[in-house]
Amino acid sequence: MNSTATSPEASRPLLTLKGIEKRFSLSGDFLEQLQFKGGKLVRHQEHVHAINGVDLDIQRGEALCVVGESGCGKSTVARTVMGLITPSAGEVHYDGERIDNLSTKQLLPYRRRMQMIFQNPYASLNPRMTIQQTLEEPIRLHHPDWSNQAVKDKVSEVMTSVGISADWGPRYGHEFSGGQRQRIAIARALAVDPEFIVADEPISALDVSIQAQVLNLLMEAQQRSNLTYLFITHDLAVVEHFGTRVAVMYLGRVCEVAPTATLFSRPRHPYTQALMSAIPRLEDDRPQHIRLEGEVPTPVNLPSGCVFHGRCPHADERCRQEIPALIATDDGGQVACHAVEEGRIG
Amino acid sequence: MTTLTTRQTSRWERFRDSYLLYSFKRDLIAQVSLLVFILLVGAALLAPWLAPMNPYDLAQINILASELPPFWVDGSDPMYLMGTDAQGRDLLSTILYGLRVSLIIGFGAVAMQATLGVCFGLLAGYLGGRVDAFLMRLADIQLSFSTLMVAIIVGALFKAIFGGATFSDYAVPLLVLIIGLAEWPQYARTVRASVLAEKGKEYVDAARVMGLPSRRIMFRHILPNTLSPIFVISTVQVANAIISEAALSFLGLGMPETQPSLGSLIKSGFDYLQSGSWWITLIPGLVLVVLVLVINLLGDWLRDVLNPRLYKG
Numbered sequence: 001m002n003s004t005a006t007s008p009e010a011s012r013p014l015l016t017l018k019g020i021e022k023r024f025s026l027s028g029d030f031l032e033q034l035q036f037k038g039g040k041l042v043r044h045q046e047h048v049h050a051i052n053g054v055d056l057d058i059q060r061g062e063a064l065c066v067v068g069e070s071g072c073g074k075s076t077v078a079r080t081v082m083g084l085i086t087p088s089a090g091e092v093h094y095d096g097e098r099i100d101n102l103s104t105k106q107l108l109p110y111r112r113r114m115q116m117i118f119q120n121p122y123a124s125l126n127p128r129m130t131i132q133q134t135l136e137e138p139i140r141l142h143h144p145d146w147s148n149q150a151v152k153d154k155v156s157e158v159m160t161s162v163g164i165s166a167d168w169g170p171r172y173g174h175e176f177s178g179g180q181r182q183r184i185a186i187a188r189a190l191a192v193d194p195e196f197i198v199a200d201e202p203i204s205a206l207d208v209s210i211q212a213q214v215l216n217l218l219m220e221a222q223q224r225s226n227l228t229y230l231f232i233t234h235d236l237a238v239v240e241h242f243g244t245r246v247a248v249m250y251l252g253r254v255c256e257v258a259p260t261a262t263l264f265s266r267p268r269h270p271y272t273q274a275l276m277s278a279i280p281r282l283e284d285d286r287p288q289h290i291r292l293e294g295e296v297p298t299p300v301n302l303p304s305g306c307v308f309h310g311r312c313p314h315a316d317e318r319c320r321q322e323i324p325a326l327i328a329t330d331d332g333g334q335v336a337c338h339a340v341e342e343g344r345i346g
Numbered sequence: 347m348t349t350l351t352t353r354q355t356s357r358w359e360r361f362r363d364s365y366l367l368y369s370f371k372r373d374l375i376a377q378v379s380l381l382v383f384i385l386l387v388g389a390a391l392l393a394p395w396l397a398p399m400n401p402y403d404l405a406q407i408n409i410l411a412s413e414l415p416p417f418w419v420d421g422s423d424p425m426y427l428m429g430t431d432a433q434g435r436d437l438l439s440t441i442l443y444g445l446r447v448s449l450i451i452g453f454g455a456v457a458m459q460a461t462l463g464v465c466f467g468l469l470a471g472y473l474g475g476r477v478d479a480f481l482m483r484l485a486d487i488q489l490s491f492s493t494l495m496v497a498i499i500v501g502a503l504f505k506a507i508f509g510g511a512t513f514s515d516y517a518v519p520l521l522v523l524i525i526g527l528a529e530w531p532q533y534a535r536t537v538r539a540s541v542l543a544e545k546g547k548e549y550v551d552a553a554r555v556m557g558l559p560s561r562r563i564m565f566r567h568i569l570p571n572t573l574s575p576i577f578v579i580s581t582v583q584v585a586n587a588i589i590s591e592a593a594l595s596f597l598g599l600g601m602p603e604t605q606p607s608l609g610s611l612i613k614s615g616f617d618y619l620q621s622g623s624w625w626i627t628l629i630p631g632l633v634l635v636v637l638v639l640v641i642n643l644l645g646d647w648l649r650d651v652l653n654p655r656l657y658k659g
Contacts, residue, residue: 083555084551084554084555104560107557108557111555112557115556116555118548119548120548123547123548123549124549124551124552126553126567126570128570129567129570137553137558138556141558185552192556
C-alpha cells in the first residue's frame with residue numbers, strides 16, 4: 001500500500017467506494033407488483049441484490065484486480081464506479097469528491113480522468129463509425145478548443161501507441177480482428193489521457209495468444225502514463241501477473257482484499273482459500289482442491305449473516321447471524337470473516 | 347499482427363461491392379419495380395413538360411369535349427390519348443398532374459411520420475421509464491383510432507370551420523399533416539424496439555462513459571444503427587399514405603376536383619361509371635394500383651435484403 005507518500009494528495013485514495021449497494025427489481029412496474037394474498041391486495045417486490053455493501057479504496061498508481069465467480073457483482077461494481085449504474089445506496093468518491101450523485105454535465109470533467117474498457121470488443125465499437133470517427137469523438141468532446149490538425153495528430157499518436165497503424169483510420173470496426181478491436185477500444189480510452197481506467201474483463205473475449213499482447217499493452221500504458229486500474233477478471237493467472245492488490249468478491253460482497261503476493265501465498269478467507277486451491281498447477285499430480293459443498297445462494301434471497309456461511313467449513317452460529325465487516329490483517333490486507341477475526345483459522 | 351492493405355475505399359466503391367447491389371442485380375422483380383417506379387416518378391415530376399394540356403388552366407378545357415373515350419375505343423379524339431373526364435380535361439394530363447399530387451402527399455406524410463416517430467421512438471427507447479410509458483400509451487391511443495377516422499374528423503372540422511375554399515387552398519399540407527399525425531406510432535414502435543436492442547450494446551455504454559450528451563448518443567450512435575427497419579417501413583408507409591389520401595379523396599375529404607389527385611380522379615369518374623365512361627375511374631385506378639404495387643414490391647425486397655437474420659450488415 002502507498003504508505004510512503006508524504007503529501008495528503010498522494011496518500012488519499014484515488015477512488016473510494018463506501019457501502020455501495022445495488023438492487024435490480026425483478027417485479028416490473030407498479031401494477032405487476034400487486035398480488036392477491038389471502039384475500040388481500042398486497043404490493044410484492046423482489047430484487048436481485050447484485051452488490052450489497054462494497055467498501056473499496058483504490059490507491060494512485062496501483063492495479064486493483066477484482067476477482068470472483070460469475071454473478072458475484074464484479075461488473076456491477078465497475079459500472080457503478082463509471083456512473084453507468086446509479087447505486088441503490090452508498091457513495092462513490094473520486095479524488096475526495098462525491099461523484100455518484102452528479103449530473104451528466106457535472107460529471108464531464110471526471111469523464112476525462114476516468115475511462116473504461118469493455119469486455120466484448122465486437123460490441124464496443126459503433127459499427128457505423130470509422131475508427132477515425134470513433135477515436136476523434138472523445139477528443140473533440142473534451143477538447144473543444146483543439147484545431148482539426150491537433151485532433152488528428154492526437155488520434156494517430158494514440159493509434160501508434162496501442163500498436164495499430166495510423167493509416168487504418170478510415171476503416172470500420174468490423175474489418176478488424178478481435179485483438180485489433182480491443183486495441184482500438186483501448187486507444188479510445190487512452191485518447192483523453194485519463195489517470196484511472198476501469199477494465200471490465202478486457203481480455204476474456206480474446207484468444208489466449210492475443211490475451212498476453214493486450215495485457216502487456218495495458219501494462220505498458222500504465223508505466224508510460226502512471227495509470228491506475230480497476231481490473232475486473234475471473235482469471236487468476238492474469239491477477240498474479242497484473243495486479244498490485246486483489247479484491248475477492250462473493251455474492252455481492254468483498255470477502256478479502258490483499259496485496260497480490262500475500263493473497264496468493266497466504267489466503268485468509270475460507271472462500272479465497274478454496275478459490276486459490278482450484279488453480280491448476282503443473283507440479284500437481286495430486287491436487288488438493290478444497291471442495292465447497294452446495295451451490296452459490298441466489299442473490300434474490302440473501303442468506304442472513306455472512307453470505308458464505310452455507311458453504312463454509314468453519315461456519316458457526318455467529319456466522320449465521322452477524323454480517324462480518326472487513327478488518328485489517330497483520331500482513332497488509334483486509335478480510336471479512338468472523339473465524340479469522342476470532343483466530344479460529346489462520 | 348496481420349497487415350492490412352491501407353487502400354481507402356470511397357463511398358461509391360463500397361456501394362459497388364455491397365450486398366444491396368449484389369442482390370438487386372439478382373432480383374428481376376426488384377429491377378422491374380424500380381424501373382416502373384422511376385418512370386412513374388419521372389413522369390409525375392416532368393408533368394408540366396410531358397402533359398399535352400394543363401388541367402389547372404381553365405382556358406385549355408373544352409367542356410364540349412367531355413367524356414371522350416381513350417384512343418382505342420370508337421368515338422375517340424386523337425387529341426386526347428386517354429380520353430377526357432366529365433369536365434373535358436385531358437385524362438392523361440390530369441393523371442400525370444394527379445400522380446404528382448399523390449406522390450407529394452405520400453412522401454410528405456411519410457417524412458412527417460418518420461420525423462415524429464423517430465424522435466418519439468428514440469426518446470421512449472433511450473430514456474425509458476415514465477417517458478417511455480407516456481409516449482407508448484399515447485401511441486396506443488393513436489393506433490386505436492383508424493387513420494381514416496382521424497382524417498375524416500379533422501378534415502370535416504376544418505372544412506366546417508374555414509369553408510371549402512380555404513380547404514382547397516391548403517388541401518396538400520393539411521393532408522400531409524393529417525396522414526402524418528395519424529401514422530407516427532408505426533415508426534415510434536419500430537424505432538423503440540430497435541433502440542432497446544441497441545441500447546444494451548457496449549458501444550452505447552462506451553459513448554456514455556465518454557460523457558457524450560444523451561441527444562448525441564441517440565442521434566449519432568443509436569439512430570444510424572436502427573436505419574434498416576426505418577428504411578423498410580418507410581416504403582410500406584409511402585404506399586399506405588398514398589392509399590389513405592386516395593381513400594380520403596374518394597370520400598370527398600381529400601384533394602378538390604380543381605387540382606385532382608389520383609384518388610379524387612377516381613372519385614370524380616365513379617359518378618359516370620354507370621353511364622359507360624369507365625375510363626375516368628379505371629385508368630387512374632390502374633396507375634394507383636401499379637404505383638402502390640411497385641413501392642410495396644421494392645419494400646419487400648429491401649426487407650429481405652436488410653433482414654439481419656438473413657444477412658449481417
